[in-house]
Amino acid sequence: MAVLQFREAIREALSEEMRLDESIVLMGEEVAEYDGAYKVTQGMYKEFGGKRIIDTPISELGFSGIGVGAAMNGLRPIIEFMTFNFAVVGIDQIINNAAKLKHMSGGQVKIPIVFRGPNASGGQLAATHSVAYETIYAHIPGLKVIYPSEPADAKGLLKTAIRDNDPVIFLESEQMYGLKGEVPEQEEFLIPMGKGKIKREGTDVTLVAHGKMYHVAKQAAEQLAKDGIEAEIIDPRTIKPLDIEMIVNSVKKTNRCVVVDETHPFCGFSAEVGFLIQREAFDYLDAPVQRVTIPDVPAPFAKNLLDLWLPKPKQVIDAVNAVMYRN
Amino acid sequence: MSNNSGDGFTPTGVVYKSTTLPKPTQKNHKELGLKDDDLMPLFRSMYLQRRFEERSAQMYQKGKFGGFLHLYIGQEAISTGTVAALNDNDDIIGAYRVHGLALARGTEPKYCMAELFGKSTGVSRGKGGSMHFFDVKRHFWGGHAIVGAHIPLAAGMAMANKYQNNGRVVICFFGDGAVDQGSLNETFNMAQLWKLPVIFVVENNGYSMGTAVERHSAGQLHKRAVAYDMKNDVVNGLDVFTIIEKISEVAEDVRKTSEPWFLEIKTYRYRGHSMSDPGNYRTKEELEEFKSFDPIERLKSYMIDNKLAVEDDFKAIEDEIEQIVLDAIDFAEESDFPDPKELYEDVYEQQDYPYHT
Numbered sequence: 001m002a003v004l005q006f007r008e009a010i011r012e013a014l015s016e017e018m019r020l021d022e023s024i025v026l027m028g029e030e031v032a033e034y035d036g037a038y039k040v041t042q043g044m045y046k047e048f049g050g051k052r053i054i055d056t057p058i059s060e061l062g063f064s065g066i067g068v069g070a071a072m073n074g075l076r077p078i079i080e081f082m083t084f085n086f087a088v089v090g091i092d093q094i095i096n097n098a099a100k101l102k103h104m105s106g107g108q109v110k111i112p113i114v115f116r117g118p119n120a121s122g123g124q125l126a127a128t129h130s131v132a133y134e135t136i137y138a139h140i141p142g143l144k145v146i147y148p149s150e151p152a153d154a155k156g157l158l159k160t161a162i163r164d165n166d167p168v169i170f171l172e173s174e175q176m177y178g179l180k181g182e183v184p185e186q187e188e189f190l191i192p193m194g195k196g197k198i199k200r201e202g203t204d205v206t207l208v209a210h211g212k213m214y215h216v217a218k219q220a221a222e223q224l225a226k227d228g229i230e231a232e233i234i235d236p237r238t239i240k241p242l243d244i245e246m247i248v249n250s251v252k253k254t255n256r257c258v259v260v261d262e263t264h265p266f267c268g269f270s271a272e273v274g275f276l277i278q279r280e281a282f283d284y285l286d287a288p289v290q291r292v293t294i295p296d297v298p299a300p301f302a303k304n305l306l307d308l309w310l311p312k313p314k315q316v317i318d319a320v321n322a323v324m325y326r327n
Numbered sequence: 328m329s330n331n332s333g334d335g336f337t338p339t340g341v342v343y344k345s346t347t348l349p350k351p352t353q354k355n356h357k358e359l360g361l362k363d364d365d366l367m368p369l370f371r372s373m374y375l376q377r378r379f380e381e382r383s384a385q386m387y388q389k390g391k392f393g394g395f396l397h398l399y400i401g402q403e404a405i406s407t408g409t410v411a412a413l414n415d416n417d418d419i420i421g422a423y424r425v426h427g428l429a430l431a432r433g434t435e436p437k438y439c440m441a442e443l444f445g446k447s448t449g450v451s452r453g454k455g456g457s458m459h460f461f462d463v464k465r466h467f468w469g470g471h472a473i474v475g476a477h478i479p480l481a482a483g484m485a486m487a488n489k490y491q492n493n494g495r496v497v498i499c500f501f502g503d504g505a506v507d508q509g510s511l512n513e514t515f516n517m518a519q520l521w522k523l524p525v526i527f528v529v530e531n532n533g534y535s536m537g538t539a540v541e542r543h544s545a546g547q548l549h550k551r552a553v554a555y556d557m558k559n560d561v562v563n564g565l566d567v568f569t570i571i572e573k574i575s576e577v578a579e580d581v582r583k584t585s586e587p588w589f590l591e592i593k594t595y596r597y598r599g600h601s602m603s604d605p606g607n608y609r610t611k612e613e614l615e616e617f618k619s620f621d622p623i624e625r626l627k628s629y630m631i632d633n634k635l636a637v638e639d640d641f642k643a644i645e646d647e648i649e650q651i652v653l654d655a656i657d658f659a660e661e662s663d664f665p666d667p668k669e670l671y672e673d674v675y676e677q678q679d680y681p682y683h684t
Contacts, residue, residue: 025490051490057520062479062513069483072468073418074491077483096473097480105461105469106452107673141674165676194681241681 002185007040007177009151010116013158014041014078016187018048021076024162027054027063028080028117037082038118038177064090064115068097071113071167078162081117084133084171098167099142112165116158119147120212120262121299122174124306130299132262134211135269137169138240144193145239147171149214151181153237156191164193173212196243198250202230205320206250208273209260210236213311216292217260220316231320239269247273248280255286256323260316265293287323292316348593348620351566352573355633359572363635366626367644369411369567373403373623375648376427379436382652383426383443383457387602391660392444394456395472399427401565401597404622405530406431408570409498413578416466418488420481421500423458423472424530424596428500434462436651437658446662453665454673466495475501475508478527482518482587485525489585496581497525498574504535506548518587519555526577527589530564536600537608549591557589564594565620595620 004012018024030037032045032055045053056063060081067077081087087094098111120132138145144166148154154172161168183189199214200221209217214235221231232250236243251257257277259270270291277289292315300306321327352359356366380398387396399406406427409419421428429439434450442449443457451461451470459470468484471477481499488495505511506529518525535543552559558580563569570592577588595617599606606614630636671682 054521057513057516059513059517061510062482062517065476065479065510065514066483066486066517069480069485070487070490071483072480073484073487075487092473092476093479097471097476101469102676103673104451104455104459105463105673106449106454108451108461108463109468110676112676144675166680241683 001182003180004151004183005177006151006154006172006179006181007038009155009181009183010040010158010172011042011044012183013155013162015044015047017159017162018044018052023074024076024078025052025054025070026078026080027056027067029056029058029082031055031080038174040177041080060086060090061093062090064093065097067113068093068101068111071111072101072109076112076162078114078116081115083122083129083174084117084119085129085131087115087117087133094137094143094167094169095140099140103142110165111167114158114161114168114170116170117172118174118177119171120173121310124301124303125299126301127298132211132294134169134171134239135263135267135272138269143167143169143240145169145171146193146237147211147239148237149176149211149235151179152183153191153197153235155183156189157193157237160190160193163190171211176212191237193238194241194243195238196234196236196246198232198246199235200231200233202232202254204229204254205231205256205258205323206247206254207231207233207258207260207316207320208236208247209233210239210269211262213260213262216311216313217316220313220320223313223317224320229320229324242272244273244276244280248277251277251281252284255284257285257289258316258319258323259289259291260311261291261293262311263293264296265291266296268293287325290319290323292319348565349561349563351563352569354568354572356568359568361571366630366635367640369407370623370626370630370641371644371648372407372410372431373567373626374645375436375651376403376406376430377623378648378652379430379439379655380426382656383440384598384602386443386656394458395423396443396457396602397424397600398596398598399424401617401621402530402532402594403427404567404570405500405564405592405594408567409574412571412574413496413498417495417578418466418468418484418497419500420468420477420484420497421470422474422477422502422505423470424502425460425470426457429460429462429467432462432465432467434460434465434467436655440655440659441662444659444662445664446659447665447669448658448662452669452673475505475510477501478505478508478510479514481525481527482514482523485518485523485587486521489524494582495524496578498528499525500528500530502535503529503531503533503540503544503548505529506544506551507535511551515552515555515557515587515589519557522585523587524581524585525587526574526581527587529589529591530594531591532594532596534600534608537604539608547591549589552589557587559589559591561591561593564592565617565622565625567622567626
């Protein structure tokens with residue numbers, strides 16, 4: 001095991017796969033000569049050169065579409081968005097072209113492409129720079145969506161995503177890039193898409209949390225343990241396809257569930273998980289499923305309001321108390 | 328007129344001609360490197376597109392299929408000339424008025440008609456319809472119906488060709504309406520910066536749906552390229568020889584220099600934007616005038632005048648094509664609709680993808 005920062009784990013996945021497959025190119029803003037806006041691609045331009053590590057102008061629509069066209073015609077592009085908040089300028093290329101061309105052509109084209117970059121809030125960046133996009137992309141047939149919470153998951157899943165022949169949305173986080181974690185050192189460290197992980201075993205309540213919210217759930221679970229409550233944490237890691245089986249099995253054991261989620265509540269990830277649990281495990285539930293999400297408002301700038309906006313361990317603990325009928 | 332792109336009705340009630348045509352090439356077929364025997368296939372190709380679409384319109388009106396139907400009638404010299412000028416493995420991509428391009432590239436009419444009917448034997452297995460013909464083995468990459476959204480795809484395909492050093496050129500067709508999209512401008516910038524081997528072609532038929540080009544686009548269309556230092560030109564699109572001459576010349580330059588081009592091809596569509604378009608934004612006189620420049624009749628007259636064929640030769644070809652189109656209709660009618668299980672096919676490459684329910 002090596003201890004790596006999140007950004008280093010991603011860089012290892014990118015570099016290892018690029019060494020194995022000449023058809024992979026990486027494009028985005030500041031990925032090459034600047035060495036990456038968040039230093040994820042640091043050193044890669046030096047190793048792979050300008051033919052494969054390509055600085056783009058600030059034209060998200062244009063370079064997303066160029067990536068899709070290159071994927072149709074034999075390359076395996078990785079498109080880096082400086083943040084997914086900027087990807088909305090080019091989202092037509094993702095939800096119409098990347099996701100649907102295989103289908104509309106009756107299967108004649110395939111689009112092996114990865115769109116990656118930071119997602120969700122990153123501090124006091126105000127409303128347009130703080131959106132968690134996983135449910136928006138997960139809504140679209142043809143796409144696969146990953147949002148890992150720890151460096152090892154990031155590396156194993158990104159390598160799998162790059163090798164996958166379907167378009168994959170791979171979501172990261174500015175605030176997690178410096179997070180350290182143990183990462184297996186073997187070359188072929190691959191984590192399958194669509195498989196969650198039980199990150200903490202427990203018997204009293206199931207917490208479902210991915211991405212940055214996993215860490216909020218973890219802090220809550222540690223606090224709850226001091227109170228004698230053992231929470232089981234399921235990190236789905238992949239949003240689509242979702243490992244609902246793992247979640248349902250856990251709920252069948254604990255009979256209670258709280259979903260911790262950085263997307264908005266309406267039609268958000270928590271809404272989907274809550275629905276699936278009632279359908280698959282209704283008779284096992286001892287309490288309605290609860291959720292902790294950001295509110296149905298855009299991210300504010302003011303520090304005190306942002307603190308209110310972003311889910312905190314305290315809210316998770318309150319929700320656990322609610323599903324356990326504790327005061 | 329302030330430029331030669333033309334106009335339709337204006338708020339003051341003044342009517343302009345939508346498109347003024349540049350002069351066609353003055354070269355004869357031999358000067359363009361075409362043999363006598365090369366001409367009848369050009370006629371065949373254009374006439375097939377014409378009859379295929381006239382019959383398609385009839386089938387649509389009879390309620391044989393639904394969706395949109397955008398006809399290419401009047402513009403056939405562009406598809407036929409392009410295919411004649413390019414190599415068979417050069418990549419062609421178009422917008423949503425592409426029946427002609429597919430047929431010119433050699434896709435069998437019966438598979439095209441079956442696609443219109445939404446049958447599983449269709450060229451896109453009934454998943455795409457009129458706007459989304461794909462025949463990738465013939466390097467025909469669709470069929471794209473979000474206006475301008477396929478322009479970056481063409482540049483990306485060219486990037487892949489250049490990366491693989493395979494000598495292929497991409498040609499990307501779109502209508503005059505697409506010139507106004509941001510996708511065109513972003514793509515032009517990167518295509519020129521990165522020297523991508525791609526030919527962008529606006530088929531300027533005078534109208535973005537019902538809005539005359541002078542009312543939707545500032546300046547002359549081909550001059551959009553000037554801001555990016557991209558090579559560009561404007562040519563007559565109703566003369567197949569002109570298209571062959573220009574596309575050959577441009578493709579050779581792109582192959583040699585790996586620099587993109589932007590061509591404005593002035594053309595005219597006889598039919599409405601789609602089947603629901605009564606065409607009250609243009610005059611009957613304008614339509615009749617352009618019909619007098621018909622690309623198919625033009626080639627036919629050239630061949631007769633130069634004693635390369637007689638009326639009976641054309642009649643035989645026309646009868647043969649009529650039968651091919653009628654057979655295509657029978658094929659489409661008799662083909663099965665996609666099996667219900669095909670609803671869950673062609674979405675993911677992953678064969679065992681666990682669809683959400």
